[in-house]
Every structure is written in structure tokens, then in C-alpha cells.
């Protein structure tokens with residue numbers, strides 16, 4: 001079983017859009033997949049039309065995998081289940097800081113799901129926190145969407161520094177460009193600079209597209225309602241490039 005995260009401490013960069021579309025393509029290619037929506041905003045749960053069962057279950061989340069299994073919901077797609085977010089997830093950080101072995105707890109619990117799933121995808125909230133650190137420990141690969149602008153470059157530098165300072169393996173970090181606008185010189189320049197500074201950037205990138213924005217309206221992955229559009233092809237390319245990266249880690 002592999003665990004991957006869609007993570008950035010920057011908000012609104014395309015983490016959820018990526019998690020949803022990649023989960024869809026993984027499942028479609030026959031991989032038993034579980035998407036865990038770790039963000040109290042619940043956007044990926046919304047896209048997959050699933051809701052959490054309990055009123056609040058924050059403590060039990062980190063207790064045992066059996067509690068997690070209780071929360072699994074089937075999606076409308078074969079091979080794809082979802083653990084929806086709950087507003088109580090906003091307390092994860094304070095909760096984690098009170099627990100022992102806080103960095104490894106999530107990793108251990110997710111391991112318990114390995115009989116059921118071959119791939120776990122974590123859709124993460126835009127923070128750098130105790131929860132993020134459990135995600136860094138639990139994930140084999142961390143996919144980081146980066147909008148090619150100056151501030152995003154700075155944020156990605158900060159993430160790399162954080163990994164250095166806290167002894168996380170930077171090999172886990174795999175960035176890719178998101179919401180790319182081909183007509184903007186700044187985007188071209190930033191992409192060139194960042195690709196030369198960070199060799200791990202993926203070739204595939206996601207263009208800025210109304211077809212991705214429309215996920216909110218259709219509440220479905222892009223393939224369902226915009227099959228032949230460039231944004232959908234971009235997610236296919238992204239997924240294809242991810243497969244060997246996920247396998248080797």
C-alpha cells in the first residue's frame with residue numbers, strides 16, 4: 001500500500017482538484033483507492049458527494065484504524081472510497097499535540113488499512129502544522145501543486161527549508177505546476193527558473209481552466225463532464241507520470 005499527499009501550505013493552489021482527479025484515475029485504472037479528506041472545509045468530500053457520519057470523532061481518528069474504517073463511504077465510482085472531512089477536523093492540531101508519538105501515529109493507523117486499499121490519497125488543509133508533520137511522515141510521496149508566481153516560489157522554498165530543518169526527506173517532495181496561464185510571461189519565467197532550481201518538478205502540469213473550476217458545479221471529476229478537454233488530458237498525463245514515482249517510493 002502507498003500513501004500519497006496533495007499538500008501545500010499555500011491555499012487555493014489546486015490540492016483538492018488534484019486529489020479528486022487523481023483518485024478518480026487511480027480507481028479507474030483498477031487500483032483500490034481511498035481518498036481521505038483531512039481538510040475541515042470538506043471540499044473533496046463535497047466533490048464526491050459524501051458526508052461524515054458522526055457528529056464529532058476527532059479523538060478516535062488517531063486511535064485505531066477500525067474507527068477509520070467505520071467512516072469509509074463508497075463513492076459513485078468503482079474502486080474508490082472516501083473518508084469525508086468533518087468540521088471537528090479543525091481540532092486535529094491541538095489534539096495531536098496532546099498525544100504521544102504524534103508524528104508517527106497517522107502513519108501507523110494508515111498501515112492498518114493496507115488489506116483494504118492499495119493507494120491512500122490525503123487531501124490536506126493549507127497549513128504547516130502538527131497535522132502536516134504527520135502527513136509528511138505518513139506519506140511515501142507528497143505532490144505539491146505550485147502556481148508559477150513569485151510568492152508560490154517563495155512558499156515552495158520555505159517548505160524545502162522546513163524539510164531540511166526538521167529532517168524530513170526532501171525526496172518525498174514532488175512539485176508540479178498548477179493553474180498555468182500560458183499567456184503570462186511571469187508564469188513562463190517562473191516555470192523556467194523553478195525547473196532549473198528543483199529538478200524534481202514533474203513534466204506534466206495543469207493549465208488554468210474553466211473545466212476544473214466547473215467541478216464545483218458538476219460535483220464530479222473533470223473526466224465525467226469534460227472528457228475531451230485539455231484540462232482532462234492534463235490530469236491523465238499527471239496521473240501517468242505519477243504512477244512510476246509512486247511505485248518506486
Ligand SMILES: Nc1ncnc2c1ncn2[C@@H]1O[C@H](COP(=O)(O)OP(=O)(O)OP(=O)(O)O)[C@@H](O)[C@H]1O
Pocket residue numbers: 010011012013014015016017018039041043124125126178179180206207208209210212213214215216
Ligand atoms: N487548474 C485550475 N484552473 C482553474 N481553476 C482551478 C484550477 N484548479 C483549481 N481551481 C479552482 O481554484 C479554487 C481552489 O482550488 P482547490 O480547492 O483545488 O485548491 P486547494 O489548494 O485545495 O485549496 P485549499 O487550500 O482551500 O484547500 C477552486 O475554486 C477550484 O475550482
Ligand SMILES: [Mg+2]
Pocket residue numbers: 015016017039043123124125
Ligand atoms: Mg483543498
